[in-house]
Amino acid sequence: MPIYHIVLFKLKPGTTPEQLGEWETLARGMVGKIPGLVKYEANTPLPSTAHRSQGYNMGLIAILEKAGDVKVFAEHPAHLE
Template identity: 70%
Template sequence: MPVYHIVLFKLKPGVTEDQLSTWTKDAKALVGQIPGLSKLEINKPLPSTAHRGQGYDMALVSILEKADDVKVYAQHPAHLE
């Protein structure tokens, strides 16, 4: 059964769209590098629901193949970078 690892981010003031684009590209490149990581998505809240976001600016959803893969993902050098 897949495991959904969800992380919410509050960005520091001054983070640029170029920085977010680079981060998103680099994060998505982890798929195929980290065993068990089958998909990774990053995005901002929808404008229609952002008012309920409690100040979070971005969300990351990693889909892993099984629960044991979460530890592998968390400790993998590519993820730590």
């Protein structure tokens, strides 16, 4: 059964689209490097629902093969980078 690891962020004021692009490129590059990481998605809230975001302006979902892969993901050098 897949595990959905969901994280919400409050980005620092002044974070640029270029910085987000660099971060997303690094993050997407983890798929295939980290054992058990099947898929990675990140995005900002939809304009139609942003008013309910409670200040969070970025979210990600990492889909992992099994529960034990969360620890592998968290400690892997590609994730720590």
